[in-house]
Amino acid sequence: MNNYEQDFPILKQKVNDERLVYLDNAATSQKPRAVIAALTNYYYHDNANVHRGVHTLAERATEKFEEVRLKVKNFINAPSEREIIYTKGTTEGLNWVARSYGMSHLKQGDEIVISYMEHHSNLVPWQQLAQKTGAQLKYIELLADGRLDLESARQQITDKTAIVALTHVSNVLGVVNPIAQVANLAHSHGAIMVVDGAQSTPHMKIDVQSLGADFFAFSGHKMLAPTGIGILWGKSRYLNEMPPLEFGGEMIDWVQLQETTFKEIPWKFEGGTQNIAGVVGLGAAIDYLSQIGMEQIEAHEQALSAQALPALEQIKGLKIYGPLNPALRTGIISFNLDQLHPHDVATALDMEGVAVRAGHHCAQPLMKYLGVAAMARASFYLYNTEQDVEQLVKAIKATKEFFKNGTV
Template sequence: MIDARTIRKDFPILDQQVNDEPLVYLDNAATTQKPQAVLDALNDYYHKDNANVHRGVHTLAERATHTYEAAREKVRAFIHANKTAEVLFTRGTTTSLNWVARSYGDAFVKEGDEIVISYMEHHSNIVPWQQLAIRKKATLKYISLTAEGTLDLEDARRQITDKTAIVSLAHASNVLGVLNPIKELASLAHQHGAIMVVDGAQATPHMAIDVQDLDCDFYAFSGHKMCAPTGIGVLYGKRPLLEQMEPIEFGGEMIDFVYLQESTWSELPWKFEAGTPNIAGAIGLGAAIDYLSELGMNHIHHYEAQLVQYVLPKLQAIEGLTIYGPSDPLQRTGVIAFNLEGIHPHDVATALDMEGIAVRAGHHCAQPLLSYLTVPATARASFYFYNTEADCDRLVEAIKATKEFFQHGTI
């Protein structure tokens, strides 16, 4: 089980004061903090093994290569991919989705085809498909949402047709906190001959992922949202699809042989990984996976669900507070977007920061969703396994104090 009060000791950054108040970090949907084990892994690499990978036969290069590729195997096991050849290291979810759109999309999407996404997508899972649709003269379609903010499955069945080439959806929303039924949607996509792409940025850090059980064709996620460094991410792809795809970046590492007028590519996964990779980032991701696996992803998911069950009713009881997404705590992740009536979310976030509470305010890189909800911005609290019920109480009391201040000028 998760003991957040003990776990917090693994995260040095949490032991500080902000504006003379103990830090309550609730911006985990944007990025998570790093445990000492990850910081130690980065330090060890740079102090002991810093060398380029795959290229040298000297001891440091061999050690770096071994640790780097061991991290790939840890990713494979973590998401239950079939082979390490299906695990590509990228800069993050954004890069991963762009690779699919540029490589698979440019090769296989034709004029008149349809690409289906939803209104709840992050910009990283909208703009690459917009650009692909423009390049290929395809049609970009959106699945509607229910009144509760969940994906409208009836509309999904209407939007996904025999003209659909790609369906790309978030596994979990970074605003509404909803989990999408990816396995069911992948089956629907495949029935119509389409591929299923999944933005897993908000799901992979919080629950066990089995890409084979989901039967998705591509799955993308970022390390920095799961206790790893920034600048490292993963694109999982089914091997037959990756074999058919061409790389979109060219240079060292990804080649087999370079002739004067043409080149041949290396085998998977390296044919997509041009240049010197983010070695330290991959090693840090491997260390983060070790740390998360020791805690247990099912334990993490259960603990975060308990936190939401604890805090959501307290927030719902605040008069004038609007919460976006499902009202049932069992139907959402640890992401809670909200607005206080009459107070701009930036002002709310600033007031909370004065109390030492870090939340996000803005459009959360989801402008089509906020337009759909007819709001310009929201504040967002997002929880992780190192947050406690005491953190929840601090948030609730600070929101009440903020409301009182803006209404009456006193705290």
């Protein structure tokens, strides 16, 4: 791939007098000049509320706002742009499915099936739904290398199962789950398939139809767009029957003194003033990613993982979580070093200019399942380079030496 690092102004700085290597992309990505320019242009020239005015600025803002819906539809191969709902992010999208679809469809004795690798955003909403409806929350086991155990999935998903909700890519283990296979299994038992696409959509080509998903949620800020903007895609037949969760302006059709009718999808879910600038930024991010090509981005990250994994394996006392075969994972590598606390490791790496994440990564049940309290996590994106991998490995070795002998 080309050196896309040049498109990201924030990367051209030093941290603690060292070249910045940003490897916290699973938490949030950096923003290219094209996205920053789109935001600036919107505020300079088109800032107005959408759907509410007939003046020129309002019409331009509305046109841009709705154009992005079509871009998203094409980006994930959804059947219709009317199925694209703007949210704050993955968390809100998954909560909406649980609260709107779940509360209106589930009853006592039904089952909700998830896995042990889920982010809290794809765990807590189902936990809450189970408590409120009397449904049972069940978990799919993992294989020794962190991949989903399909035999366990076959055992857990039954004719009582109403919802199966899985992450497409684990934010800790980096594994890519076989969503299409699980979706077929779920559908054969009459259940719907909900997919957390937060860690997959920025890094690989998404086709919600071939995945067999019924709902698919993702965030803009992990794929070069601003924070506070995300997408919930759902099949029309489910969205049409789901009640809205927020009531007020813009999502109504007609309000009378004692009753109200609501707009059609997607607008019935988009009450109040939306994050218009965030939508514009998401559109610019999709343009940028599409110009590069999602297949190229996925291949680039796998190449970086293929470089990093063997080098990290050679560091005595370093444990990597998830499969060691780069073909079975994305550019997320979680690890622990000797008996050091991950926060100490991350702080030491920061002194070497390397930004990683440390903690339980909003996956406490997974941490307990794996028998650890926390991990450090490095995660690659399209602007990372072979030099970044080399600096990461060098920084980990320096960290180990420092905590062992007090010198680097």
